[in-house]
Amino acid sequence: MPDVGERPRLPAVFVDRDGTLIEEVGCLGDPADVIVLPGSAEAVRRLNEAGMPVVAVTNQAWVARGRLTHDHVEAVNAEVVARFAAAGARIDAVYFCPHHPTDGEPPWRAECECRKPAPGMLERAAEVFGIDLARSAVVGDLPSDIALAAAVGARSILVRTGFGEDQWTNHRHRFTVQPDLVTDDLWAAVDWLLSR
Secondary structure: OOOHHHOOOEOOEEEEOEOOOEOOOOOOOOHHHOOEOOOHHHHHHHHHHOOOOEEEEEEOOOOOOOOOOHHHHHHHHHHHHHHHHHOOOOOOEEEEEOOEOOOOOOOOEOOOOOOOOOOHHHHHHHHHHOEOHHHOEEEEOOHHHHHHHHHHOOEEEEEOOOOHHHHHHHHHHHOOOOOOEEEOOHHHHHHHHHOO
């Protein structure tokens, strides 16, 4: 009989925060400015019901640039989780990268393993939650989200919310990795994932 440490690893869905779960508003430091995108809470709830962990992952170089503090980002993250919970949807964790390779001052100006498309945030979540990254998916509105999926062998979905429409319509030639799917929003992304 396998021990607890040998439990099967689960697939998860890693979701970008700004532009995918909530509206993209730039330097978001005030929890009152959080606006949940239509259908996002319902999409997360469907993943919950399917038994798939939902983990938000977000680059927050505003910290490196001195525009936000860790506390600002944590407060916004907590508000996002609370807004989804109020709608009956569970975000299991939120991970963020405060670094930038060229902006700001050390320790925030740094080459790191957590800034998307580097896989650090996903690897950390995989250890904590027992996630099988190769059976997971990344959903986001930027090429870095798609490249992040490729870095861990996960499926990738580009949503047209946030920066996604502009990125796909005007800049797809700059994508170093092509998404497995381009779709309107998180709801449609979840439809595709749950059909597989």
